Each structure stands twice: as C-alpha cells, then as structure tokens.
Amino acid sequence: MNAMTQDQGLRTLSYAEAIREAMAIAMEADPTVILMGEDIGVYGGAFQVTLDLVDRFGPDRVMDTPISELGGAGVAVGAALTGLKPIFEFQFSDFAMLAMEQIVNQAAKLRYMLGGEASVPVVFRLPSGSGTGAAAQHSQSIEAWFGHVPGLKVLQPSTPEDAKGMLLAALADSDPVMIFEHKLLYKMKGHVPEGSYLTPIGKALVRRTGTDVTIVAGSIMLHRALEAAETLAGDGISAEVIDLRSIRPIDHETILASVRRTGRLMVVYEGVKAFGVGAEISAMVAESDAFDFLDAPILRLGAADAPVPYNPDLERASVPQVETILAAARRLSRREI
Amino acid sequence: MNAMTQDQGLRTLSYAEAIREAMAIAMEADPTVILMGEDIGVYGGAFQVTLDLVDRFGPDRVMDTPISELGGAGVAVGAALTGLKPIFEFQFSDFAMLAMEQIVNQAAKLRYMLGGEASVPVVFRLPSGSGTGAAAQHSQSIEAWFGHVPGLKVLQPSTPEDAKGMLLAALADSDPVMIFEHKLLYKMKGHVPEGSYLTPIGKALVRRTGTDVTIVAGSIMLHRALEAAETLAGDGISAEVIDLRSIRPIDHETILASVRRTGRLMVVYEGVKAFGVGAEISAMVAESDAFDFLDAPILRLGAADAPVPYNPDLERASVPQVETILAAARRLSRREI
Amino acid sequence: MTKPDNRPFAIRSYAPEQLREALKRMYLIRRFEEGAEDSYMRGLIHGTMHLSIGQEASAVATCIALTDADRITSTHRGHGHCIAKGADVGRMFAEFFGKETGYCHGRGGSMHIADIKTGNLGANGIVGGGLPIAVGSALSAKRLGKPDVTICFFGDGANNEGAFHEALNMASVWKLPVVFVCENNGYGMSTSTARSTSVKHIAERAASYSMPGVTVDGNDFSAVAEAVHDAVARARAGDGPTLVENLTYRWRGHSKSDRNRYRSREEIEEWMARDPITRFRAELIAHGVLDDAAADAIAAAAVAEMEAGIEFAKAGPAPSPADVTRYVYAEV
Amino acid sequence: MTKPDNRPFAIRSYAPEQLREALKRMYLIRRFEEGAEDSYMRGLIHGTMHLSIGQEASAVATCIALTDADRITSTHRGHGHCIAKGADVGRMFAEFFGKETGYCHGRGGSMHIADIKTGNLGANGIVGGGLPIAVGSALSAKRLGKPDVTICFFGDGANNEGAFHEALNMASVWKLPVVFVCENNGYGMSTSTARSTSVKHIAERAASYSMPGVTVDGNDFSAVAEAVHDAVARARAGDGPTLVENLTYRWRGHSKSDRNRYRSREEIEEWMARDPITRFRAELIAHGVLDDAAADAIAAAAVAEMEAGIEFAKAGPAPSPADVTRYVYAEV
Numbered sequence A, B: 001m002n003a004m005t006q007d008q009g010l011r012t013l014s015y016a017e018a019i020r021e022a023m024a025i026a027m028e029a030d031p032t033v034i035l036m037g038e039d040i041g042v043y044g045g046a047f048q049v050t051l052d053l054v055d056r057f058g059p060d061r062v063m064d065t066p067i068s069e070l071g072g073a074g075v076a077v078g079a080a081l082t083g084l085k086p087i088f089e090f091q092f093s094d095f096a097m098l099a100m101e102q103i104v105n106q107a108a109k110l111r112y113m114l115g116g117e118a119s120v121p122v123v124f125r126l127p128s129g130s131g132t133g134a135a136a137q138h139s140q141s142i143e144a145w146f147g148h149v150p151g152l153k154v155l156q157p158s159t160p161e162d163a164k165g166m167l168l169a170a171l172a173d174s175d176p177v178m179i180f181e182h183k184l185l186y187k188m189k190g191h192v193p194e195g196s197y198l199t200p201i202g203k204a205l206v207r208r209t210g211t212d213v214t215i216v217a218g219s220i221m222l223h224r225a226l227e228a229a230e231t232l233a234g235d236g237i238s239a240e241v242i243d244l245r246s247i248r249p250i251d252h253e254t255i256l257a258s259v260r261r262t263g264r265l266m267v268v269y270e271g272v273k274a275f276g277v278g279a280e281i282s283a284m285v286a287e288s289d290a291f292d293f294l295d296a297p298i299l300r301l302g303a304a305d306a307p308v309p310y311n312p313d314l315e316r317a318s319v320p321q322v323e324t325i326l327a328a329a330r331r332l333s334r335r336e337i
Numbered sequence C, D: 001m002t003k004p005d006n007r008p009f010a011i012r013s014y015a016p017e018q019l020r021e022a023l024k025r026m027y028l029i030r031r032f033e034e035g036a037e038d039s040y041m042r043g044l045i046h047g048t049m050h051l052s053i054g055q056e057a058s059a060v061a062t063c064i065a066l067t068d069a070d071r072i073t074s075t076h077r078g079h080g081h082c083i084a085k086g087a088d089v090g091r092m093f094a095e096f097f098g099k100e101t102g103y104c105h106g107r108g109g110s111m112h113i114a115d116i117k118t119g120n121l122g123a124n125g126i127v128g129g130g131l132p133i134a135v136g137s138a139l140s141a142k143r144l145g146k147p148d149v150t151i152c153f154f155g156d157g158a159n160n161e162g163a164f165h166e167a168l169n170m171a172s173v174w175k176l177p178v179v180f181v182c183e184n185n186g187y188g189m190s191t192s193t194a195r196s197t198s199v200k201h202i203a204e205r206a207a208s209y210s211m212p213g214v215t216v217d218g219n220d221f222s223a224v225a226e227a228v229h230d231a232v233a234r235a236r237a238g239d240g241p242t243l244v245e246n247l248t249y250r251w252r253g254h255s256k257s258d259r260n261r262y263r264s265r266e267e268i269e270e271w272m273a274r275d276p277i278t279r280f281r282a283e284l285i286a287h288g289v290l291d292d293a294a295a296d297a298i299a300a301a302a303v304a305e306m307e308a309g310i311e312f313a314k315a316g317p318a319p320s321p322a323d324v325t326r327y328v329y330a331e332v
C-alpha cells in the first residue's frame, strides 16, 4: 500500500498472520491464555485470523462459543477475574453492542468498584470498519465509544508489526484491552519481527515527518493519509503523518509536539464524524497550550452522518478516501487566520 | 435553584410531574401511545415519574416489563415499526447498555437500511447522572455515545418546562428519540405551561446573556453554570450561559454566534471528559469560522477519568461543581493568546 | 359418517391454485438464489450473501396462508422468506445490485431487505435481532385490536442469544399473537447445535415459556404448513405464541466465504436427497393438483421471472453518492 | 443393617460446630442489615441498599460447605451472601460508610462489595450481571484443573434477562462446575413472577439447558443445604451445572425507596411467620445441637459483632478526593 509496508528483505506477514502469530506465541508461553469466540475453531474465524489454532492448541483453548455475545464476553470477564487470560473475538465489532454491559459495566469498572482488589486481564478483539459491502450492521467503527470509558484501553493497529506487538502488549497488561482490527487490513503484508515484543500501549508514532500540516490518523486511515501525504509532497506541502495507534489513552505529547511545529491539524478517522475520535483529539489540542500555535481551524474528516450504506459507491462516499484527505489538506494548508 | 426556576405566580410543577403530564396529555390524545418499562405501573417507576398513570390508563397502556432490557427495547422498536408510539423507560440509563443492539443497530438504522420505507417513532427515557450515592453502575452519563449515532435524536432537558415540551416533541417526531433526564432534577420545580406544546428539537437556548465568556452546559450542569455565572458577575466577568438541550443534533448556530461575540468558550458536562459532549462542541467550534474569533483555548469540564465512586466526597469530586466551573471560568477569562 | 381425509395437510387444506403458487414460489426462491449466486460470481453484487437453497419448504409453507396484513420478521438468510411473503424478485435483485429501484433503494442490500407492503418487516444482519421486534409487532396487533399474526423466523444459532429468551418470555406473559419459527439447519455458521446448544431440539425450550413447541420435518411442506397453521390459529384466537421448529438444511456454505471445513460431503448429499422442492412437486402430482407438464411450466415460469428480475435490476438507476445521508431521518 | 438416619440433612451432614457457626451467620446477617438500616436512617450511609432480611437460610445454607477457594457471584441484595461466605462485617460497614478500610476502599458501596479472599467475586448492580461471570469463574476452575465450584446467586427477576439464558446454556454445553442458585422471593422489585415470568417455578427452566432443576423451601435450612450439596457434588464430579431455586421472601421493601404498593400486609406477615432463623434455631435445639441458652449466646454474639463492626467502620479513614482516579487502572 505504501513504502512502509513493502518488503525490504525482511520477513513479512499479513496483518491477520501477525495477530495469529501473537496468539500462538502467547499460548505457547502461558497456559492460562485461551481464545474464545464464534467460529474461531475449525472455521478459523470469520476473517480467518485464528485459522488452524484449534489444531495446535485444541478446542479447550480455542473455544467456539454459542452465538451469545453478552454471555460469551461475560464468561471471558469472569475467567479473567479468576486466573485465565482470555482473548475474546467479536466476529464483527458491531456485535459488541450486545455485550456493552459486560464490557463497560463489568470489565471496565471491576477494578475500581472493588477498590483495586481485583483485575480483569481480558482482551477483546474487534474486526471493524467498512468497505466490504456488508452494510449498516456489519461495517461500523464504534471505537470512539470506548474512548469514553475509564478502565478500558483501546487500541487500533495499522500495520502487521503493530497488530502483533499490540496484542502481546494487551496480554501483558492486567486491565481490559480492546483491539479494533480493520477488516480491510487483514490481508495487508508488512515486516513483522520474530518472537515476542511489546508495542507500547498509549504511544502514537510519527510515520512521516513534515512541517506544514499534521495529519493524525489510525488504522486504515493511516494508509490513506500516507498516500495523500505523498501526493501533497508533490504539491510542495509537507505533511507530518501520525499513527494514532491508541485511542485510550491518547498520546497527547506526540500530537501536541507536532502541532506546535506545523500549526495545522487534521484528524482523519472512519467513525461517524460527530462525537468521533477526531472530536477528542481536536478538543484536546484546542484546550492545550498548543492552541496558541494553531494557524488555522482544526479539521476533522470522519464518516458521513449516516449508517454505512450497502451500495458500493455510497459506501465509498461515506468514509474518508485518499482524495478527500488530499482536498482537505490542501484547503487547510492554504488557510490563514 | 436559580431565578429561572422560581415561581413568578405561574403554575409550577416538578420536572417529574412535567414529564408525567406530557405522557398523560399524549396518551389522552393518541391511543397508540403506550408506556413500557420496569416497575412503571403500580410502583410508579424507580423515580416515581409514571406514578398513578397505570390507574388512569390501565396496565395495557402502562406496561410493566420483565427485567429484559434488550428484549423490552426491541419490543418497543417492533411496536413503533408497526403502528404504536411507545415510550420506553430504562430504569437507569446505565441499563441501556443491555439494549445497545436494539437502539443502535435497529432503531437508529431501520429507516436508512430500508431506504426510507419505514420509521421507528419510539421514545426512550433514560434517568441519568450521579449524585445519588448509587455508585458506578447506576450513575453514568452516557449520552455522548448516542451523539455518535446517526438516526437518533438525543435530548437533555434541564427544566420542567423543557422536560414536558421535549417529550411531546419527541412523540411528534417520527424518528427514535432518546431523552436523558437527570435524577437530581426530578424534584426541581419550575413553571410549566398548561396543555400541549412542543420544545423544538435541536435548538439550544441562551439562558443568560453575557459578553466575556460563553459557557455551554446542559441538564443539571446548566444550573451549576448559571449559579457560577451569578458569582462571576460579581467579579465583573460577564458569562453567557447556553443550555445545550439537544446533543443530536447540536445547535451549531447558537453556540457559534455566542463564541463569535465572547471569544471564549467553556463546555461543562457530567459525562467523562474524554470523548464527551464537550469534545464534540469544542471540535465543532475549532473547525468553524468562529475559530478566528477565539481569544483563548476552549475549556472542557467533564467528569474525572474514573467510574463514578460511591463515597459521597469522591462522587462530588468526580463531576463538575459550581466551584470548579467558577475557577475554570476565571482562569479562562484571564487567559490571553 | 364421512370418510376421514388421509391426504397430506396441505393438499386437503389449500386450494389447488394456492398450492401451485406455493410450488412456484419454491422454484422462484431456488432460481432467485442461484441467480444471485451467479451475479455475485460475475461481480454484479458486492458484499456477502446467505443462501437458503434447500430450505424453501420452511419459508413457503410457513407463509402460505398468511395475508399481507400478517407480518414476518426475517433473518440474514432471508431471501426465501421475502419471496414466500410475496416480494417481487426484480426489486430484490435491484437491491442486491445497489439500485434506487431496490426494496431499500440500494442502502440495505441482502441483509436488510424488507417489503413493508407484503408484511415483511425485514431481514436482519444481527442474529436474533428480529426476535423482540416480532414480539413488538404482535403487541401492535393486539393493542390496535387487529387480527394480524406475526411470524418470527430465526435460526438454531439465534436460539442461544439472550434476545430469544427475553422475546419468548414476554410473548408468553402477554399472550401475544406471534409464532416463532426456528429454521434449524443444524449449524450456526460452523458451529453445530450439538456443540452450541444444550438441548437436542430447540422446540424443547418452549416449555420454559409455557408455550407449545413442535418439531417437524422442515423439508416436508405439509408438515410445516400444518404446524404453522395450528400455531397461527392459536395466535389469532388470542391463545398466545407457539414455537415451531423446522428441521432443514442449507445446501450452500454459510456465506460466500465459507470453506466448509465443518460438514461432510456425505451429510450434504444426504440432505440434498431430501430436496423439499422435489418432494412437494411429487406430492402435488401424486394428489392430482398438477401433472408433470404443468409442474415443468411452473418451473420454467420461475426461471423467466428470475431472468426478468435481473434485467429489471440492471436497468435501474444507481443512487447518487450525494444522497449518502438521505433517509437517515424523516424528511420534514 | 443400620437404621436410616431420619434427621434433617443439615443435622446429619454437618458437625455441630459448623451448624452453630451457620446459625451465628444467619443472626449476623439479620443484625448486620438492621444495623445498616439504622445507620442509613441516621444518615451515616448514602445511596440505597437492598436488604435480604428473611432470606438468611438461602445464603447460609448454600455456603455452609464451601471452601474459600470455592467462589460465589452475588447480587444487589448481597449482604447475606457476603457474610455467609465469611466476610468481616467491620469491613462491610466500613464500605457502606465509604471508608478506605471498606472492602472496596469506599469506591463500591453496598452494591459492589466483594471479598476476593473468601471467594466472593462481588455483588453486582446489574441484574443478571453475575451470571456469565460465574460461568467464567467455573471455566477457570476447569481449565486450571482445580476442584473449585462456583455458586451463582441470582433473583427471580434476573431469570428473565438474556444473560440467564446465555450463561446457563454455556455452562451446560461445557459441563462447567457451577451451581445456579435462584433466590425466588416472588418479586423483581414490584413485579411478581406471575406478571413477569412465563413459568411458575424458575427451576422448570433448567430443562432448557439439560441440567437438573430443583425447587426447595428456601426458608428451610436443611432443604437448601441438601439441594446445594447435591449440586456441588455433581459439579465437583465434573457432571456440570445445576439450577437450585430457593423459594423465599424479603421482609423489607425492594430498596430504601420502596413504598410497598404491590404486596399485601397479610402476605408479608405470612412469610414473617416462616422466619428461617427461628426455624433453623428450633431445628438445632430439637436435635440437640445446642440449647436455648447457647442459641441466645450466639444471637448476642452476633449483636456484639455487628456493633463492633460499626465502631470499626466509623473509626476508619475516608478516601481523599484527590484519589478519585486511583484504582481505575493497575498501578505500574
């Protein structure tokens, strides 16, 4: 998709393979790690992420659950509270809506409600996003909701390397972690280091340095932003592109440092624009001291104010694309106070 | 609580009574309006809002549901789709987490997914907020989540008059409406006009005019902001206080017009600060032309980054109070770029 | 004393015209889904789809005696229900092709097709999503004093959702006119009922809701028709809900991405030998409702209708991307 | 041939010391809740609370034979479970008073009290919230190869939550060592089981999950102890879950704000006449486990323990408002 993901003689894996490798490493190392989810066994998961793991680790550790998201997530929470480290896959992130109570009322709050006397080291994996023609109930990007929930950590890997490192970091964490994986990235290839390593939770990463405008984007939007930045460079606009990576906590420092340098900020995300990830980042900057460095309004590019439509042209029109990012970045670079 | 709510010889009702009056008026006028919820019949609802309505309208129209939030909300959705106008009460807004799937995947999206061929005129009432010592699972302010959901309308009345008018407006609307009622306001008294009237959905209201700083607040925070504004006036700081009223849609114009005049903005809300209502409002302003009129960073006052604690002092410390608003407004008024 | 009528339920209960129409709809479902599959392969349809080939008796026999005022809620595997309830395949294809002329104006696609006029409240992308909605629809009928019955289709997999439990309990407590029709095809995606469900037959769970539960051969048109007939009669009489379980099988994979690692060739073939269309056709012929030639003509008509539907769909206009936020809210 | 032992189950199964301790815990629950009620009236406790007065046998007889490694999940009406499982009333009061010395360091209050050391995974403010958590706890025991059993307390109202259905189904499919103990006190808040629940006895629903279901007099200590004993034995033997339903009654209103418009005085009095503590005490005396004086001494000890608990709680430090975000995440 872009330079970053090209093979440079290093070992490459797809994003899905990288996640699978992380799970296998964790399961080898720690017998308390188990996988739970619908059709993650012999079917290999709706997106084939857990393919063949049941053959390696057996059905006691790779558990197909009934279609019972609330109960299944709750079982994972109860197991995490009592000695296991479950990785629970929601087949689509949309179905997490059935389990909000266990995620938000229980997992996120148990440590606090119990005054620190318990912990819930559960990992929720959530295939997310649009672009597959699966329409309104199978294409949502609801990660912003969980940014609003103290007690959770919320990650969004954009590369195979991070997909592996974040899952391993989530497993090393003693609090509940939600990992939003983009369906369109599962087949993306990229370098993935061997063995175990942890991608730090809560750290954004400058994926491209620039001086004129800061673009913050995560997940698949990072790749669109990088592609746009490449074109912008041809226009003489130097864009700095930051991979958000973590939605909770948000890495304020990396973003603010960049904005102080460029004076212009644009946030690109796939969720609905209103109340999305961009709202938080924009507001965080607008209330910070970096406000004084801003030379233009803060732009947000998010999804249209509509459910995700089925028709492919509408679907494409409903979320930011490379050309929308380009146009917005050009507008923003020209804007003066 | 403040001038606005004092009896001026006009008829006063409590916020709970005003809501009840709205329901009774609607039920008298329209036989398709029904009430559903847990213990809303003879018990009168956990907060006594539906008190005695079952005696007036009978158990067929004031239906105690089993403790089945997902199913109950779904029944309301199905009924709304086929000719009834249900008002569904979640006993606490926290329990709506069990019904996210029916609210967000179904009610909010049905019209769109069906290309406009159906509508879901359901009203969800959600007692919300902290301050009652009910701890983390009974005190949340989750309204911001629904601001992120196209297809919904999300209201937050702060006075008895609005509580009545908004409920009637919601019933007159053919799309799903969520009304977040603050538990601490139920006993608040204020003038309530007789008969039927509609409070327009999506319109904020300037409750106090001022020139130095704009404070946007809704629900109980409006009252705290008004109280703070009174004190600020003594300090020579003239605060304009806007009652947000509607979280989806947000009334951009009223807010922007005020910010253009005052050049300073502060948003006060009870939900968790990150990803809350203030994030959206701040970002909306920061990306608008009003950005150029800003003389200082945009402040957000929201809840601490924690579940709502049980201990009363902690609970109080966890959400904005009059004194926090005061201190922040003073800071903001002094701030220069 | 009249001789007891030993003919199958459907034959003795419905007019020949109705039975022929039923056969036609079964053929139409089969051809429609094959047509959709083919269009998908050709890239005319994007996304995914869930085919109900092999389950046609369950859909058509369930809906045979319903009026347009009777309603159904359907599932992700809903094409059959939609056609059985009377939808036009042209508008269905148009929806699959994402056209403005589709049932959902191209916004919904296969998983959200609804046809409010014929009483189809819609497919659903959420497993179990339709269960409480059906109960709400039945509540409307009861409160509005109408005789309409609601049929709620759902799968064996859906029966493990909490929504199943909550919906059936409320329907029973309030004695609502709803019939829960479980299409038990043995699997929720890759997970067999044996591995996911703590009873052998879903209908056993009816006892938890003090409602009748009956399990029938879902590929036997008459068996389904009779069970649903009794349930609908009970519902209309104000006696409350019933759970009917149709044992059936989907010939195709779960969706377009299924690699079929969880079922054996033999199992599939065994079920294909119990083709509900072949069986119903033979039954109609045996009882003189039609002859082979007439049946062939019906089958051919289904093909023609399917093909005309595709042409209609192709010809329709696509929605404009500028209209992406249209239909989110009522236009005022 | 030995003569069959016709004494009640508890008497013949447990040592006198255990039985006396059980009586003590029943008194302690009663006195604790009266003390809490009194403290609430005096404004020492804020928020609300749900008292289990009248239900003490269910809690104590269920927990009598459990070890600290056996776990329970509890409910909003959880004080009794907490004490039955071995919690210290001083730390419980401290929690109610919002103190750092409370079980949850003042963050949780009545609805979230847990005592991990004695195996109490916590009360729950969400009706039905503990059901899947209990199943997860049982899954841990099974996967980690431990003999521990998990008891899941829940109410008759909770049995209509989808979580009930999903949890029981999974527990059965996976044969997990969990016992579902339904405390059927006839009402979920104001709504009677007759108006909310489509079966007469919750235990009838066990059949939907192919597990044994038994309904017992929940105010009869021995009846509860026996049913739970059998269920625990079954669970420990690897034979899977059981549903035990204890028929009981709460003497007080649902919570502090209940105006009791849905129950009659007579009904309440009828149940008060079946006081589980009086009955158990009489049974112990009848079988010579103790005499009246010893029972009085136990009752007096409970009062003393309750009073000492209140003093302990009052003396504890309150958390500092500066620590409002402490315990949200693990400290690293």
Ligand SMILES: Cc1ncc(C[n+]2csc(CCOP(=O)(O)OP(=O)(O)O)c2C)c(N)n1
Residues within 6 Å of the ligand: A038, A067, A069, A091, A095, A098, C050, C076, C077, C125, C126, C127, C128, C154, C155, C156, C157, C158, C159, C185, C187, C188, C189, C254
């Ligand atoms: C709530 C929810 N969980 C999971 C899915 C993914 N999914 C779609 S269909 C399906 C299997 C459904 O099984 P069943 O109810 O038996 O219907 P069938 O596909 O066999 O017709 C699954 C798991 C979904 N769409 N919604």
Ligand SMILES: Cc1ncc(C[n+]2csc(CCOP(=O)(O)OP(=O)(O)O)c2C)c(N)n1
Residues within 6 Å of the ligand: B038, B067, B069, B091, B095, B098, D050, D076, D077, D125, D126, D127, D128, D154, D155, D156, D157, D158, D159, D185, D187, D188, D189, D254
């Ligand atoms: C999900 C949810 N819905 C509703 C409530 C409000 N509520 C608290 S207790 C209760 C009644 C519970 O009844 P039951 O399970 O029988 O327990 P009991 O109170 O009788 O002990 C209700 C409705 C809640 N806390 N959680």
Ligand SMILES: [Mg+2]
Residues within 6 Å of the ligand: C155, C156, C157, C183, C184, C185, C186, C187, C188, C189
């Ligand atoms: Mg199935």
Ligand SMILES: [Mg+2]
Residues within 6 Å of the ligand: D155, D156, D157, D183, D184, D185, D186, D187, D188, D189
């Ligand atoms: Mg009860």
